[in-house]
Amino acid sequence: MNNDMLLRNLRSSIAAVRRFSAVASTGATKESGGGRDTLGRRLLGLVYAKRSAAVTIGKWKEEGGTVRKYELNRIVRELRKLRRYKHALEICEWMTLQKDVKLLAGDYAVQLDLIAKVRGMNSAEKFFEDLPEQMRDGTTCSALLHTYVQNKEAAKAEALVEKMKECGFVKNPLPYNHMLSLYVSDGQLDKIPEVIGEMKVHTKPDVVTYNLWLTVCASQNNVDSAERVFLELKKAKVNPDWVTFSTLTNLYIKSSLIEKAAATLKEMENMASRKHRVAYSSLLSLHANIGDKAGVQRVWKKLKSCFPKMNDAEYTCMIASLVKLKEIEEAEKLYTEWESVSGTHDPRVSNIILAAYINRNQMDVAETFCSRMVQNSITPCYSTWELLTWGYLKQKHTKKVLEYFKRAVGSVKKWDPDQRLIAEVFGRLNEEGSVEEAEELVVFLRNAGHVSTETYNSLLRTYAQAGTMPLLVEERMKKDNVELNKETRSLIKRINKICASEVPSLCS
Structure with a gap:
């Protein structure tokens, strides 16, 4: 696995950072002694999804506790930050049943979003349709639009935006930003200028608009366009945020404009604060990408001074940054620190060190490290075994390649086949002419629910390399509902004159 792939995995990890806000005093307090018992504490302490927020609120009231709408709304916000959507939705639904709680369109918008997350898009649509007409305003429409965007329902999103225009609900940037997000994620970049042009007619772009626009420029590696967009942002007197400078x-780094990158990185670092914790992870990676070890260490020190405990994503970023800077010993020390404080035992953190050993062809060290993971109650995941598979492919160690490839596939309930990895594994067998092992691999892939024309073509290439021919290939492919293509027929023709050999009994 190369560094680019590693960085993509890191970005996914960074995007999953969860921040636990200071919620000790959230909600009404029954006792004055230090706020020991609050409704907020009870609701945030439920943790397990099967427990009911509605029951908890009811019990609180029975005990004489006071329940206020603004306090419940604050608890819902905290639960959403923690991705505990079921309990947040139960609180919203409890409020809808209370005659003395007056709900606004914004409350229904939050509830719609939670319904989409917990029960799916169709339920969210039904909820919207059943709302009183006066509550189907720009706020709830935007919430439904967000749901369509999240589900990549372009046609429904576009139809809803047209209705919102008719009703005069597009007087702020939010609906347009939703559509920009949709088109960026779908790769429909040709639609971006039209959306922005229309937005400027009805409202003014905000910093989210400009950040999305810059993302498009970055995806096209167009520095000139990005700088024009940034200049427009400043002329419009819109304040850039850390995402602006990160993009x-x-x-600039991709375009090898390191001086410009250092300048924007400095601006971004000046904006980092407790309020935008995730920015620190991005700063670590960016400083590492320009080879700035001092910057990496400075950001890490600042991060540790701001927060009492680092999360897995932050450790991952720092360890990966040290690896990128070839500071392996420092990365190992920091990993040991993570081992001692982490309660998650997330193998993705361990995989950063494992990948470093593999990239340095230290397979014995990698094997020892994998054993250490298991000893420390860190369960290797698919990526762990995949990394080892790539490592042994590089060393042409066929037995180990097959061992770890099978462990990788066997470690997941549903396997999303990596065609490149499959091709490389078959390529190793083809190079050796390992017919029996190729047949075993075909059977393994069939049992894993993945056998294709290319699988059989790879098998045939191995037979051709070995100078033998398998029996009943076409019949076996038919049984597996796999079609022969031009290459299949060419391979069969190529080895047609070779004496047929017995198909191993395991394939029958």
Whole structure:
């Protein structure tokens, strides 16, 4: 696995950072002694999804506790930050049943979003349709639009936006930003200028608009366009945020404009604060990408001074940054620190060190490290075994390649086949002419629910390399509902004159 792939995995990890806000005093307090018992504490302490927020609120009231709408709304916000959507939705639904709680369109918008997350898009649509007409305003429409965007329902999103225009609900940037997000994620970049042009007619772009626009420029590696967008942002007197400078820095690094990258990175670092914790992870990676070890250490020190405990994503970023800077010993020390404080035992953190050993061809060290993971109650995941498979492919160690490839596939309930990895594994067998092992691999892939024309073509290439021919290939492919293509027929023709050999009994 190369560094680019590693960085993509890191970005996914960074995007999953969860921040636990200071919620000790959230909600009404029954006792004055230090706020020991609050409704907020009870609701945030439920943790397990099977427990009911509605029951908890009811019990609180029975005990004489006071329940206020603004306090419940604050608890819902905290639960959403923690991705505990079921309990947040139960609180919203409890409020809808209370005659003395007056709900606004914004409350229904939050509830719609939670319904989409917990029960799906269709339920969210039904909820919207059943709302009183006066509550189907720009706020709830935007919430439904967000649901369509999340589900990549472009046609429904576009139809809803047209209705919102008719009703005069597009007087702020939010609906347009939703559509920009949709088109960026779908790769429909040709629609971006039209959306922005229309937005400027009805409202003014905000910083989210400009950040999305910059993302498009970055995806096209267009520095000139990005700088024009940034200049427009400043002329419009819109304040850039850390995402703005992060996007520009990434683009400058990709374009080898290191001085410009350093300048925007400095601006971004000045904006980092407790309020935007996730920015620190991005800063670590960006400083590492320009080879700035001092910057990496400075950001890490600042991060540790701001927060009492680092999360897995932050450790991952720092360890990966040290690896990128070839500071392996420091990365190992920090990993040991993570081992001692982490309660998650997330193998994705361990995989950063494992990948470093594999990239340095230290397979014995990698094997020892994998054993250490298991001893420390860190369960290897698919990526762990995949990394080892790639490592042994590089060393042409066929037995180990098959062992770890099978462990990788066997470690997941549903396997999303990596065609490149499959091709490389078959390529190793083809190079050796390992017919029996190729047949075993075909059977393994069939049992894993993945056998294709290319699988059989790879098998045939191995037979051709070995100078033998398998029996009943066409019949076996038919049984597996796999079609022969031009290459299949060419391979069969190529080895047609070779004496047929017995198909191993395991394939029958």
